[in-house]
Amino acid sequence: MEQLLKRVLNRFEIDGRTICCSVLVGFLCFACSKTVIPPAPSQKTKPYKVFGKWYHPLPDSAGFRQRGIASWYGKDFHGKKTSNGEVYDMNAMTAAHKTLPLGTHVRVRHLENNREIEVRINDRGPFVRGRVIDLTYTGANKLGIVGPGTAPVEVVALGASVWDGASKRKYVPLDYYKGTFTIQVGAFGNRENAERLKLKLGENYKDIQISTYNKGSEVLYRVRVGKFNNLNDAEKNETLLLNSGLKDAFTVAE
Structure with missing residues (x-):
């Protein structure tokens, strides 16, 4: 919180004048209720x-x-x-x-x-x-x-x-809606728990994977559903999963 406030204050210097106290108070009230x-x-x-x-x-x-x-x-x-x-x-x-x-x-x-x-x-x-x-x-x-x-x-x-093939740099428009996406519905420190969720999801969904992530201090087993070629399709299916009761579902890029 302290670092965030310092960063915003540094960026709100205009023509040598700092922002007024009322704005600072407003920021602090907002920041206390929700981290920005x-x-x-x-x-x-x-x-x-x-x-x-x-x-x-x-x-x-x-x-x-x-x-x-x-x-x-x-x-x-x-x-x-x-x-x-x-x-x-x-x-x-x-x-x-x-x-x-x-x-x-x-x-x-x-x-x-x-x-x-x-x-x-x-x-x-x-x-x-x-x-x-x-x-x-x-x-x-x-x-x-x-x-x-x-x-x-x-x-x-x-x-x-x-x-390119000639080892020359070129640029292509960066498009977040293209790529490979999946939906993560849970992450566990115990693989057995991940396997149980995968088995339960298998009753209604296809293409369920368990992805292993080593954080260094621990290993997480992430349960993911589906493979999608664009973000729009992934987000539509994320909504379906959320509405079905999987409240931790969110879209990730692979």
């Missing part, structure tokens, strides 16, 4: 709420172009987790964006000095009106905005980075 955490990788298409406002991540990055203010965040967050589960590295070429799919590579152009950089989106933010992207220290330094703190930029989505 941007979505984890398995929830990347789910809407999320920060500072009382809902954000809806885009299903794909094709054709995305945006102009606005870029800012940067540095050592206060170095070593902490980002929204996709990675560890934030202030020296890496990554960035935070409120709605682009996590993993999207973007080109950021400084509209005043025409410098350009390419970064990969691995975090959510900045949650300040008018700001469209939060860069690392290294990214901001290359664009020339470390000193002033902010600058007008253009953000163009390139897509997911892949390599």
